[in-house]
Amino acid sequence: MSRLAFYLIVGVLLTAGIAMTAHRHLQFEIPWLPGEQRQVWEVEAMITFNAEDGPVSVDFALPSHQQGYRVLTENTASSGYGLAYEASAYGRRANWTTRSAVGQQQLYYSVQLLVSPESRVNAPPPPKLAAATAWERPYGTAARQVIERAWSRSADNATFARELIRDINGERQGENARLLLTQFEATELIVRLLHQAKVRARAVSGLTLENGRRRQTLNSWIQVYSEDDQQWWLFNPATGEQGKPENLLLWEAGGEAVLEVEGGRDSRVTFSMLTHSQPAAAAVRNHHSDDTLLNFSIHSLPLEEQALFQTILLIPIGALVVVVLRVLVGIKTSGTFMPVLIALAFIQTSLITGLLGFLLVVAVGLVIRNYLSYLNLLLVARVSAVIITVIAIISVFSVIAYRMGLNAGLTITFFPMIILSWTIERMSILWEEEGPKEVMIQGGGSLMTAVVVYLAMNNPVVRHITFNFLGVQLILMALILLLGNYTGYRLLELRRFKPITDDEPGT
Structure with missing residues (x-):
């Protein structure tokens, strides 16, 4: 393979891995x-009305993903209702229905919202202009x-809406505005x-989020569509201030009624809210995101498989550490990736317990393997005998640890x-030959490498990144390929040149 093709593959792996990680x-x-930690709001809406002893249909607007907030989970409590x-393009709604209801009724809807300043959603399409409605005299002239x-003092739709609001509700309110408000x-x-002036606008309903508040109601806001930049601008209808406050949740943003009840009267909706913090990873896992290829993650698997993959995805980290220590440093190990498997066992047993267990098993195993060498057995039979011996050693040590009340010793079975x-077999042959x-x-070298691999794989940051960003696996692959192309000196080999520097004058 040409060097160009090699570096092209490495570049593609790095680019794809970084892109996938950044996208996640x-x-x-x-x-x-x-x-x-991420801030999460819990909001509960209570709908009350008096049913008229017949079929009932309740239509209620629901919040959606929007700038600053993401819906995590939602629940309802509505006994006896479907x-x-x-x-739709203008939002989400819930519809409760029942064949018969009488008297006071209560329906509950609760939602968890993640505070997400980076959250952005596609704006709904602009509404059609309302048909011109004839004004009765003298209201037409006043309008x-x-x-x-307001038009004469504005430059675009946004500034026109601002000036109009101030003329209606502000200090500049004149006789015409007071007449229309009657x-x-x-x-x-x-x-x-605004519609009469050919400006697309609609009234929306927002909820001001304040921790610990109860029996709150929605406030009216005005959205104005700007034809120039093709986006919505939000205005406070009382002051004319433009922009969305940080603690404002747009509950209904389609210009429709928040609550419609058929078969009932005296309907009302009130809101209670609390805020708390929770780990960001847990909050993100609850996102109502489509499970697409770009959102490919381990989180879509059952919890048992997730726990398994959380360990499996650490193995490339161990492989990278082994490659660095063997290729760049020059540490010798008994078996290429045996330290990675030993480090995985250390994760299950803890480092000190794992080191003691490893040394005990290998030491006793070498003594027994030395005796087996005098029997002149074939390789397959000898290795099989060593396997049985290792199992017996681990069993004996586990029983002894249990009898002594050392529960940590039981983890040696990992x-x-x-x-x-094979480690015992290889070390025994090495002892005889070298x-x-x-x-x-x-x-x-194997033990030191296993300890370094354990420290790398057991790091909370490493475990978090490898589990949540699968693109990191491609980055690790690219780095290992680059290290595999290294042909220079290892650090431990530099000691061979020390005699040369010692013989030089002035050294």
């Missing part, structure tokens, strides 16, 4: 670090004069005047028995 963080707000959710006065509610009047058996010094070098 930016699009789905997966935090980079574990333990990050429930259906409906979604035209109010529109002309027949119309302020928000309804402002929207009607060691990979086949790998331990001597005890080489056994100590490779055995010590």
Whole structure:
């Protein structure tokens, strides 16, 4: 393979891994670090009405993902009612129905909202202009004069809406505005005047979030569509201030009624709210995000499989550490990736318990393997005997630890028995061919490498990143390929040149 093709593959892996990782963080707000906290609001809506002893249909607007907030979970309590959710370009609604109801009725809807300043959603399409409605005299003349006065002091739709609101509700309120307010509610009047001026607008309902508040009601706000930049602008109909306050949740943003009850009277909806913090990772897992290829994650699997993959995804980290220590540092190990498997056992047993268990099993195993060498057995039979011996050693140590009340000793069963058996076999052969010094070098290198791998894999940040960002696996693959192309000196080999520097004058 040409060098160009090699570096092209590495570049593609790095680019794809970084892009997938950045997409998970930016699009789905997966935090980079574990333990990050996110603010969550719990809002409960209570709908009350008097049923008229007949069929009842309750239509209620629901909040959606919007700028600053994401819906995590939602629940309802409506005994005896059927429930259906409906979604359109203008928002979501819940519809409760029943064949017969009489007397006081209460329906509950609760939602958890994640505070997400980075959250952005596609704006709903602009509404059609309402058909012109004839004004009764003298209201028509007053409406035209109010529109002309605000229009002359504006430059676009947004500034026109601001000036119109101030003329209706502000200090500049004149006789024409006061006359119109005798027949119309302020928000309804402002929207009607905006439509008359060919400006697309609608009244929306928002909830001001304040911790610990009960029996709160929705407030009216006005959205104005700007033809120039094709986006919505939100205005306070009382003051004319433009922009969305941080603690404002738009409950109904389609310009429709918040609550409609058929078969009942005296309907009312009130809201209670609380806020708390929870781990960011847990909050993100509850997002109502589509499970698409771009949102590919382990979180879609059952919890049992998630726990399994949380450990499996750490193995590439261990492989990278082994490659660095063997290729760049030059540490010798007994088996290429045996330290990774030993480090996985350390994660289950804890480091100190794992080290003691490993040394005990290998030491006793070497003594027994030394005896087996005098029997002149075939390789397969000898290794099989070592495997049985390792199992017996682990069983004996576990029973002894239990009898002594050392529960930590029971975790020695997590060691990979086949790998331990081959390690004992390989060290025994090495002892016979190279001597005890080489056994100590490779055995010590294996243990040191296993400890370094354990520290890397057991790091909370590493565990969080490998589990939540699968693109990291591609980045690790690219780094390992680059290290596999290294042909320079290892750090431990530099000691060979020390005699040369010692012989140089002045050293």
